[in-house]
Amino acid sequence: MRTVQTFVAAAAALALACSEGAGSAPSITMPSRAGHAQRWFPIVAGTPHATASCDDCHGAFDTFAKFDCIHCHTGDHADEAALTTRHAGVPDFRFASEACYGCHRSGVGVDHTKLFPIAAGDAHASAGCAECHVDPADRKVLGCAGCHDHEQATMATAHAAVPDYAFDSARCVRCHAEAQVDRVAAHLPFGIAPGLKHSGTRAACLTCHPATRADKAWAADFAVKDCLVCHGQTDTGSHHTQVAGYAWATDACIRCHPAGVH
Template structure:
């Protein structure tokens, strides 16, 4: 059985951890601001909620699992009618703290234009948040295929000339990051239409364009091309022994074969 001094020392250690607001005792519900940002919500210096206290968000409840966003925000943020109007293009909007956090987990507004076009006049202007973001705990889990499930056969037909097509949401946004529809016939001057040298299995979008965009890590960067993944060094070099200045490099391939043919 532990002695009283030992128990007292342990209690003092825990009290010190609490008073410092640190993560020394991870079982306690008092993380540092950096720990809070890492686990739940950013409240570190430089963020909109840097001056928020525990009670500001959790003071009205007997558990830290509950929180209140609305009471702290003045002006439009505290005006249900004004906030509902501001979210007029967000079907299913709710004037509730849980809904605030569901869409604003970083504590700032959502500039959706940088992610995917949903403004008036675009194909997805009437889409509700929950229609695309099917997992409330992870906004990166998309439901493109769920919305278009009634069109699966039609989608397969439309992508008949795309060998690496898959009826998968992540694949949808990888090739259609701007909701654009790129036509095989318009892939010029480098032709990949049926019947051409680089059609069929030799025209896999993500094989020729394996890189992702700097601004959208989930999207293919179609400005970056890779010929070498299919055209090996030994075989390709042996076919160019009489070509002065030849180099086994994608830029050289495109420069001499801009249309994809000999």
């Protein structure tokens, strides 16, 4: 009886693994499209590879662990010279299927100009993909600090006037989303340089600019300012009892105090 029960349980588990809804389960033969998308590569409806068959990618091999991206793509994708030219700004580019998958795990191309400047002439033009994207499984994990580790002391000195500075990759791109270097001394007319009213702990970049950008959710929106986070309504109101039209609002603060002083 126990043998029969074991067989029934195994059969039920096998049926579940083969069903369309068990995309995360190991496949005995062929995974569902949903399962393939969840475990390896997106081929479900609405993705660029929705019509691809198993043989399109794996037909030339005796194992599904191998695949061929190049032969299916016509035009520039199948032209090594053209594709190499298209990837001129990618130092570690190779005309090989595994290299395609390494950078395009979602099956689509990447317009890096919308993310971070790496074109010819930019400061990071010579950086290889793997130098910045240290986790191949998650391109959002960056390695700015890892690439500049030999400059940590220098970077700390350069950010001496920035109280919320941290030697952390996410913080790097939050303040330098365009690879730009904003100087504290150039923060005018609202001065935050050492010795001024808003220097020191009151010059924290992300305290005054807490919002993030619509086009780059990981980057600070320096066009948005917030004075109220430091200047409480009760205390601020008590200093403006004789000021006609006073309002406890950031735009009102800056309009009357563009340089950050009384």
